[in-house]
Amino acid sequence: MTSINKKDFRTQQLTNLQAAMHTTQAEATVLTNLLFETDIWQTAQTIGTTISNPIELPTGGIIERALQDKKQVYLPKTMPHRQMAFLEYPGHSQLVKNSFRLLEPAYDETKMNQAVDLMIVPGVAFAQDSHYRVGFGGGYYDRFLANYRGHTVALVPQVMNFETANWPVEDFDIAIDYLITASN
Ligand SMILES: Nc1nc2c(c(=O)[nH]1)N(C=O)[C@@H](CNc1ccc(C(=O)N[C@@H](CCC(=O)O)C(=O)O)cc1)CN2
Numbered sequence: 111m112t113s114i115n116k117k118d119f120r121t122q123q124l125t126n127l128q129a130a131m132h133t134t135q136a137e138a139t140v141l142t143n144l145l146f147e148t149d150i151w152q153t154a155q156t157i158g159t160t161i162s163n164p165i166e167l168p169t170g171g172i173i174e175r176a177l178q179d180k181k182q183v184y185l186p187k188t189m190p191h192r193q194m195a196f197l198e199y200p201g202h203s204q205l206v207k208n209s210f211r212l213l214e215p216a217y218d219e220t221k222m223n224q225a226v227d228l229m230i231v232p233g234v235a236f237a238q239d240s241h242y243r244v245g246f247g248g249g250y251y252d253r254f255l256a257n258y259r260g261h262t263v264a265l266v267p268q269v270m271n272f273e274t275a276n277w278p279v280e281d282f283d284i285a286i287d288y289l290i291t292a293s294n
């Protein structure tokens with residue numbers, strides 16, 4: 111039984127994420143190193159991730175390591191109708207701030223890849239049993255993942271980690287393949 115709607119749950123989680131910001135930053139190194147040990151990371155040639163904002167799990171170390179390992183990194187640009195285009199990372203100085211104040215690459219059709227080997231999915235809450243997630247609420251990843259056939263992974267700090275989805279799971283929600291937590 112769920113006692114809270116998704117919107118209220120998300121609002122509550124945003125407050126929790128803010129409060130746990132420093133702990134999350136500290137956990138990032140551990141979680142990121144666990145990611146680097148996985149087969150799906152090691153075999154992936156192309157990686158999709160985001161430029162994190164301060165309350166999210168930091169992605170800087172992931173981008174840095176991917177480039178070192180000669181993997182190609184793709185970042186989302188938000189598009190009309192809540193679609194995302196994944197564009198090759200052009201270097202930090204080339205990123206531009208969108209209307210949501212998120213940094214993203216400029217649109218260039220020749221730099222687009224919607225079928226990366228490994229997609230690192232952001233969120234505000236993840237359920238250990240079902241692998242369902244709650245994101246920032248645009249439905250961007252739910253829409254994108256509906257047509258995506260590669261591997262999905264999420265790095266889950268304690269503040270985002272829930273035993274079960276104590277929020278309503280909807281028909282369009284898509285479960286993540288692998289959740290990385292400090293305890294597994
Ligand atoms: N770092 C990072 N980049 C990311 C995501 C993410 O979660 N993290 N996204 C993950 O999806 C996409 C952008 N997600 C967004 C999710 C919601 C809204 C949005 O609609 N914001 C409204 C408030 C909600 C509403 O009105 O429905 C707003 O700011 O006015 C914008 C972008 C792509 N880039």
Ligand SMILES: Nc1ncnc2c1ncn2[C@@H]1O[C@H](COP(=O)(O)OP(=O)(O)OP(=O)(O)O)[C@@H](O)[C@H]1O
Nearest residue numbers: 116243244245246247248249250251252253256282
């Ligand atoms: N595959 C889809 N096709 C059309 N609309 C969708 C699809 N997936 C989600 N939506 C719509 O997107 C809206 C936001 O969904 P939800 O609240 O689950 O976002 P979220 O998963 O938290 O955010 P995000 O995926 O951007 O991180 C919902 O109103 C839903 O109707």
